[in-house]
Amino acid sequence: MKRTIFALFISAFIFTSCQQTATKKAADPNQEFDVVILNGRVMDPETNFDGIRNVGVKDGKIAIITEASINGKESIDAKGLVVAPGFIDGHQHGIEPYAYRNMLRDGRTTIMDLEIGAHGPKLDEWYKRREGNSPINFGIAVAHEFARAAVLDGFNDWKYLYTPDALYTREKDGWSKTRPTLEQGNEILSLLDEGLRQGGIGIGSTVGYMREGVSAREIFELQKLSGLYGRQIGMHFRNTPGTDTEEINGIQEMLSNAAALDAPAIACHFNNPGYNMVHELLVRMREQGYNVWGEIYPYNAGSTALNAVFLEPEVWVKALGNKYEETVQDVVTLEFYTQESREEMLKKDPVRQVIVYKCPEEWVVDWVKLKGVAIGSDGMPLFPDAELSWDTPYEDLPNTHPRFAGSFAKVLRLARENNVPLMQAVAMTSYNYARPLGEMGLKSMQVRGRMQEGMVADITIFNPETVRDNSTFAHGTKPSTGIPHALVNGIIVMKDSEPLEEFSAGQPIRFEVQEKSRFVPLSIEGWTQEFYAVPEDFGGGVPCCDFANEEGHKH
Ligand SMILES: [Zn+2]
Numbered sequence: 001m002k003r004t005i006f007a008l009f010i011s012a013f014i015f016t017s018c019q020q021t022a023t024k025k026a027a028d029p030n031q032e033f034d035v036v037i038l039n040g041r042v043m044d045p046e047t048n049f050d051g052i053r054n055v056g057v058k059d060g061k062i063a064i065i066t067e068a069s070i071n072g073k074e075s076i077d078a079k080g081l082v083v084a085p086g087f088i089d090g091h092q093h094g095i096e097p098y099a100y101r102n103m104l105r106d107g108r109t110t111i112m113d114l115e116i117g118a119h120g121p122k123l124d125e126w127y128k129r130r131e132g133n134s135p136i137n138f139g140i141a142v143a144h145e146f147a148r149a150a151v152l153d154g155f156n157d158w159k160y161l162y163t164p165d166a167l168y169t170r171e172k173d174g175w176s177k178t179r180p181t182l183e184q185g186n187e188i189l190s191l192l193d194e195g196l197r198q199g200g201i202g203i204g205s206t207v208g209y210m211r212e213g214v215s216a217r218e219i220f221e222l223q224k225l226s227g228l229y230g231r232q233i234g235m236h237f238r239n240t241p242g243t244d245t246e247e248i249n250g251i252q253e254m255l256s257n258a259a260a261l262d263a264p265a266i267a268c269h270f271n272n273p274g275y276n277m278v279h280e281l282l283v284r285m286r287e288q289g290y291n292v293w294g295e296i297y298p299y300n301a302g303s304t305a306l307n308a309v310f311l312e313p314e315v316w317v318k319a320l321g322n323k324y325e326e327t328v329q330d331v332v333t334l335e336f337y338t339q340e341s342r343e344e345m346l347k348k349d350p351v352r353q354v355i356v357y358k359c360p361e362e363w364v365v366d367w368v369k370l371k372g373v374a375i376g377s378d379g380m381p382l383f384p385d386a387e388l389s390w391d392t393p394y395e396d397l398p399n400t401h402p403r404f405a406g407s408f409a410k411v412l413r414l415a416r417e418n419n420v421p422l423m424q425a426v427a428m429t430s431y432n433y434a435r436p437l438g439e440m441g442l443k444s445m446q447v448r449g450r451m452q453e454g455m456v457a458d459i460t461i462f463n464p465e466t467v468r469d470n471s472t473f474a475h476g477t478k479p480s481t482g483i484p485h486a487l488v489n490g491i492i493v494m495k496d497s498e499p500l501e502e503f504s505a506g507q508p509i510r511f512e513v514q515e516k517s518r519f520v521p522l523s524i525e526g527w528t529q530e531f532y533a534v535p536e537d538f539g540g541g542v543p544c545c546d547f548a549n550e551e552g553h554k555h
């Protein structure tokens with residue numbers, strides 16, 4: 001019996017090693033490839049390879065990168081063009097057919113919503129809706145704010161299953177302002193746990209929209225939970241947007257938890273005051289082996305819903321010193337709000353999209369120079385969307401912040417105009433997101449973001465001399481130019497700047513579904529055994545304080 005097992009082991013070993021040798025051996029250049037990309041400047045941000053080569057694609061993979069001449073069923077002439085890993089956007093809230101052509105024109109072959117995300121129990125359904133229905137890869141995190149809306153506001157009317165549902169969940173304010181009891185806290189965590197079990201890419205937390213309701217303890221428990229799965233939290237920090245000190249304190253909350261719990265973390269859109277120190281914190285922690293990283297979008301204005309807590313006069317005007325007249329612009333009428341007109345609009349349409357000017361224009365170039373940083377476009381879902389589809393002409397799409405359509409091309413243009421090395425910009429568009437996600441075990445990201453033999457053939461081909469964004473604050477959906485071709489999983493999804501209806505090309509980016517939950521409910525007994533101090537509720541408050549009731553304070 002033992003001998004049989006030993007023999008099996010040996011033959012399995014030989015079989016595996018043969019296979020490994022076979023995949024490492026260079027592909028035969030004389031075979032017929034599915035697609036060949038000829039005479040392009042191939043750039044790989046992982047190895048820093050940069051040279052004129054032919055690329056052969058077969059069965060969805062990059063089969064060969066060679067100087068030899070090769071043939072394929074389909075051929076792309078890439079002379080004068082850069083052949084780069086397909087662009088990866090970790091922060092896109094509109095993952096819908098109406099968005100896909102703009103995404104491809106901007107070179108994006110993977111779009112993920114890692115900041116807000118999908119409602120935990122609906123995560124699998126969210127993926128199922130897109131399978132076979134998207135030319136671009138898609139992925140999503142589990143939404144903290146939706147778990148709170150479900151538990152604290154009783155919200156249960158999910159239409160989109162992810163970010164666009166905020167149009168409805170944000171009409172009430174329990175999700176933002178209520179401190180949960182211990183029992184409610186456990187319910188919130190178990191909804192998030194369900195999404196992680198279903199394969200969600202970590203947790204997305206918009207704590208900056210929930211400053212009153214979410215305690216430091218709640219964030220810590222969130223990061224503990226995602227850490228149990230080895231996955232990240234992506235966070236819109238507690239004090240974003242804020243002053244340079246508040247912004248940094250916000251990320252320090254996330255990073256100290258990340259270090260204490262050894263849990264990965266993403267600093268979402270840290271293109272705000274204090275960005276240089278945030279960058280230094282991230283770089284130094286990465287040097288010490290922590291898997292933490294940051295993303296920026298290259299615009300000096302943000303975009304959000306008009307009823308965001310940080311746009312209230314006490315914060316936006318009194319604390320931060322802004323004037324509505326100069327900083328808060330309606331995305332449809334392009335008019336700037338006053339305190340009065342804001343209040344009127346809040347009664348009619350509380351979640352109306354606005355553009356929020358918050359940084360000097362010069363800072364944008366600085367952000368593009370930050371080594372190791374990824375791009376997260378933070379593209380917003382478009383409304384009204386009932387009539388929108390893949391075919392809707394670009395000019396008929398409702399206006400939105402230009403980051404939706406132009407973020408990646410804008411980074412490449414700014415890099416060109418400001419002498420940022422092209423390889424560094426290419427790394428920003430793909431590898432800088434793929435690497436940390438791959439490091440935390442997301443297999444689909446270990447084989448993307450790289451132009452190497454054996455990797456998945458997600459490829460974006462652009463002209464380094466002409467690539468540029470065209471979207472503006474007035475015309476936010478104008479497509480980028482200078483990015484003529486793209487492949488997703490080895491399928492040509494855009495040729496000569498014309499996106500193609502290849503809806504079978506896009507694949508889900510997600511973790512495998514786990515059979516068992518990893519969540520351990522919090523309890524007074526558990527805390528007593530493990531730690532000296534016992535918080536009475538999920539707010540982590542001292543036992544005599546009742547946050548919900550002013551008269552409950554006895555100090
Ligand atoms: Zn945000």
Ligand SMILES: [Zn+2]
Nearest residue numbers: 091093115378
């Ligand atoms: Zn966002």
